[in-house]
Amino acid sequence: MGNRSFGRTLVLLFMFVNFLLSLYIGYQLFRTADFLQNSVNWLSIIPGVKPPDFNELRGLAIYVILYGFSLLAIAFWIEEDSSKIQMLMRTRKIVGKTKRQEYQEELKPGEIELLECPECGQELSPGFELCPKCGFELKLTICPKCGKEVSRTFNLCPYCGTKLANKTGD
Secondary structure, eight states, X not given: OHHHHHHHHHHHHHHXXXXXXXXXXXXXXHHHHHHHXXXXXXXXXXXXXXXXXXXXXXXXXXXXXXXXXXXXXXXHHHHHHHHHHHHHHHHHHHTOOOHHHHHHHHSOTTOOOOSBOTTTOOBOOTTOSBOTTTXXXXXXXXXXXXXXXXXXXXXXXXXXXXXXXXXXXX
């Protein structure tokens, strides 16, 4: 989580620096437009010659400044959004439980229930003996050595390590 926060801080810092740079560049463009306008005003003394105006340069200056403000707005949006996300994540950790956690709390200790078919992934309800989609047999088998119930999909008993003869084709 620390790296993500550090990365977000770097992005915000970069956007703020770009905002300041855009203000500076916009200001310099305005100054340049004014300087150029004053430099060519002497052309107005020549009959029939109209000195150029530098409105395009001023327009570019306005665009650069507005771009800077949009970067600043995005930076504030990122910060505000991330603080809301952090708050939601903390709330979820405190209050919320996933469906899987709620389902596991309903199980009795030592009871093994499948939440989805190991063959096709179909969601299953507790107590199903066959998958309603693919027909996979969900009943537990008994380990011949230790006598504990294990899934038919296991090749080895997780309790004693005995090789199991399963019916899944493995």
